Amino acid sequence: MTMKKALFGFLLIGLIGFTACDPDDDQPLNQTPRLSLVFTPYFNDAEVQIAERFINDDGYPIDIHNLAFYMSNMELIQEDGTGLPLSDIEIIDLRNMHRTVTFDVPSGEYAGIRFDLGVPAELNSPANPEFSIGAFDADHPLSESNGMFWDWQGGYRFFSIDGHCDTIPNTGNFLPLSFGLHSGLDSLYRVLPDFDYPFQITHSDTKVISFGINLNTFFRNGDSHIDLKYERQFHGSPNMLDLGSKIANNSAASFEIRN
């Protein structure tokens, strides 16, 4: 046996040894491009964690206990402006660690993404006499088990933010007041402007788009100001629709791409 042949044999066996027993051999490669949308709340450009205390623009100590919302009619915007449907309805629930939605998408170049905020009237119970909560499996975004359905109160909550605050300075350890701002009537459904964000996604890619929920904007969107000293609760009451509209408008304005 010559030295060259011996070395060749060694390399061949070594190659077999390194490759034949890979535990992932049975798993097919992911051939389908994927798109993940990740949602994170921000205040003053800093990421806000659930239960983390910060001072809002009105000077109130505040924390976010829960932030959940529905997105509907989700589409990728193709280069010619037409939409490529992604999903009819999705839910994000930050407290319960559900902050990402992921889709299989075709390879290609896209101009951006669009979605609406809320549950469309045809899927929301008040406008749909055929509506049945029994239509949805437990893992469906519209399942009752997501805790976002209030049958007698206009159907689903569209955008739901709860937390604690203190609008009267105190020296206690805990924030003594709570707020619960929930948009959720058909009239508070909002079509968001397109998010222009050109990107390319190719074979076997996973493209991640990070969305911020700007809490500065949520509490003060131009003249639309939610002052927690006076406005801490909206759960669909028809005689408080001014506040409901502010919640719907400000929440719709608070979404931004942060890639």
Add this chain to the structure above:
Amino acid sequence: MKFRSINIVHFLWLAALVLIFFSCGKDDDPAPAPPTGPPVPVCDIIPGSGTAYEFPQPYFFPKPILPDYNPMTEEGVALGRKLFWDDQLSRNNAVSCGSCHAPEHAFADNLPGSVGLYDDITPRNSMALVNMAWNTSFFWDGRVTSLEKQISIPIHDDIEMDMDWKTVVTRLSADGEYEGMFASAFGDDCIDSVRVSYAIAQFIRTMISANSRFDQAMYWGGAPLSPSEQRGLELFLAEGGDPSYYPGGQQGGDCFHCHGGALVQFTDHLFHNNGLDTVFTDIGREGVTGLPYDRGVFKTPTLRNIALTAPYMHDGRFETLREVLEHYNTGGHLSATIDPFMKFPIVGLQLTEQDFDDLEAFLNTLTDEEFVTNPDFTKP
């Protein structure tokens, strides 16, 4: 040099062979300890065994969670029922699942903590087994997400049943009644932990409560609620707080936030700190998630049959429904994790005695006598 070359070649061949031999190990875990007795059997899944169980879905309920991997059969349900009530599942043959989940208490018990096989007391209150086919998480802290996984936890718990699967299988295999039941349910008489868990899960899924007085009035065209019960429902669905100082307040009970939903299961299936404590002796869901904001947070229980499941809360601290209502009326204790739905921890809800009476009257309409007396659920 020739001599040296041959040595190198031999060394490389040997190294390559050794590399192949050892590189194919399954993983780096240490070798398992040698078995000390016969192994616990692992039974085959035999599709199509048994007679398909026709699930009696109430028309106004959401879709149940009926996993494809555990299709319900008449035989599986019957087996699960027998296992549910079998004391052999506890180490000293003292308790069964049914010991802490009795029909007259809506398949809970009437103690703050349950009495286990050695007369020790569990740290948490027994949860009612009501409409479990619609549950997405189990236990007060939601530590498991399927009934099948839930079954083994009380069986293994030192206080509850202190049992191991090997002994369970040995006992059931020696019990002549089970051989044919497992064969009928699963296609052969093999017994293992999976089949035991699956059968009990099937039985528990049959325990459906959908015929309370409230259901009859709301969904079945029965007699309407009494004026007091109806007012109780309205208070249940109304926001708390005096509107003169709290915008949006309706002087209600604020119950619906966590117990409303579609007015079907009377739980939001979520987890809350409802203001029981400022300092926590039981960290609740934090023990599962590791998240500090889940400290003192517990699952929202269903209110169906709530009048039968006293005492109340995860530790059974309240003996009566009136005590529960009084707790909520005080507004609860402030803490870092108290739920924002507890909106009045300082001033309380300020409900009246009449409000209490009406709310209690409504809660009593959620009792389903047909459910708790159903002979299909009793010890066979």
